[in-house]
Amino acid sequence: MLKALAANIEAWLTESRTRILTAMQTPVSVATKTGRNDLVTNVDADNQAFLVGKIRTAYPQAKIEAEEGTAAKVTDLDGLVFFVDPIDGTMNFVKQRANFAVMIGVYQDGAPLYGAIMDVMRNELVTGGPSLPPALNGQPVSLPLDRLLKDGLLGASGPMTIHNYLNLGDIALASSGARISGSAGMEFKAITLGQLVGYVSYLQPWDIAAGMAIGAGFGLQCSRPDGQPVDLLQAGVVVAAMPQAHAEILHRMQAK
């Protein structure tokens, strides 16, 4: 079942990428959601409808939690659940036409099964799961090193870093450097490729589901700042990092 699931998702994301590239050839219509920097476009909506349709046809029994709200809200994690982010990093999509992702994470009774992150403009698909080692375009990648915080670059939320919320500014200064990309998908991709030792941000379930499932294949620790497990039914701050850096970030978040 896992092999077929992975093949299905890879095919859908590949087709999804082509659809997005086509849509980018005509003007994109942009609207705001919760605030001036929370954007949605016609392409997010169209791509979500496409992916949700594929999932419903192939897995009619599954629940689907998707960013743009066409699907019914998921209220428990029993059974097979798909988390869909049709465009992660919509601000980058609008302003940069790069550095955004399409993501799907699949869970069975709350446990990760499989995750996939499609970096649309680079045509790079990162995949994995607890029983599938991480891969880039189907090729296994070297497992990320368990670096100390001081020896790794840290992906971070811009606003949390600037406000030093939960000491994140100080934590970033204690690392090899902060990197801010504006896309959770780009950050989890970079962690999987060993380019970042971790990532801290306020995330929705669809922002983290794919990355957390892929990370289960290489020891990535994902938790709330107090060490509690991430609850995929609600938004909140997520600390996703390799074990040594994860422990230090949690320790520094609780300081003072």
Next chain:
Amino acid sequence: MLKALAANIEAWLTESRTRILTAMQTPVSVATKTGRNDLVTNVDADNQAFLVGKIRTAYPQAKIEAEEGTAAKVTDLDGLVFFVDPIDGTMNFVKQRANFAVMIGVYQDGAPLYGAIMDVMRNELVTGGPSLPPALNGQPVSLPLDRLLKDGLLGASGPMTIHNYLNLGDIALASSGARISGSAGMEFKAITLGQLVGYVSYLQPWDIAAGMAIGAGFGLQCSRPDGQPVDLLQAGVVVAAMPQAHAEILHRMQAK
């Protein structure tokens, strides 16, 4: 002369890229310079020697200011001056094996002539100058829009943003979002491609020379925080932005 200069630099950077990719196939030796996050590698040194050799042979009368200190320090900008950054974003080179650049900026009596930024891992060469419109791999790009700060993403220095130095944290929050890449070359490339409305950081002459020369072809404003021109003989804070955003950033830096 400009056409030959551009052709020479393009050829050197292309060869330089191949040399770096080859060097990356064997372990890189890393040392620190002014602090734990200021790195230099054998590849920086080798690539600088290669580029300086090419410049000395082709332009024996020129002065050369280069990051890794083999060349004599330039003390005035009379005549033809080459600024060379053999690897910009050395931390990214070491930790990410991506998101770094090789840069050359050329000035005549202090005025920009030509700049080139080679994004090594993406094989993307951004070029331009006051009389050469900006190009990506030789193809002209659309000129960046003169967006308001609130409508553009802002590239920023991590430490300056976190410390809110010169109000840069607040300024980043007033934009569409902060982006931190860890490489001046990546930031100037993104500005040239219209992906960022500006960039603020503490920069050395070789960090800014190429980007400022390219920016002269599309109205990029580069100054110190007080509006004074950038002096290519010394390091300092640089505000590089499209005109409307540049004016707003300077205004906000002087507030309170």
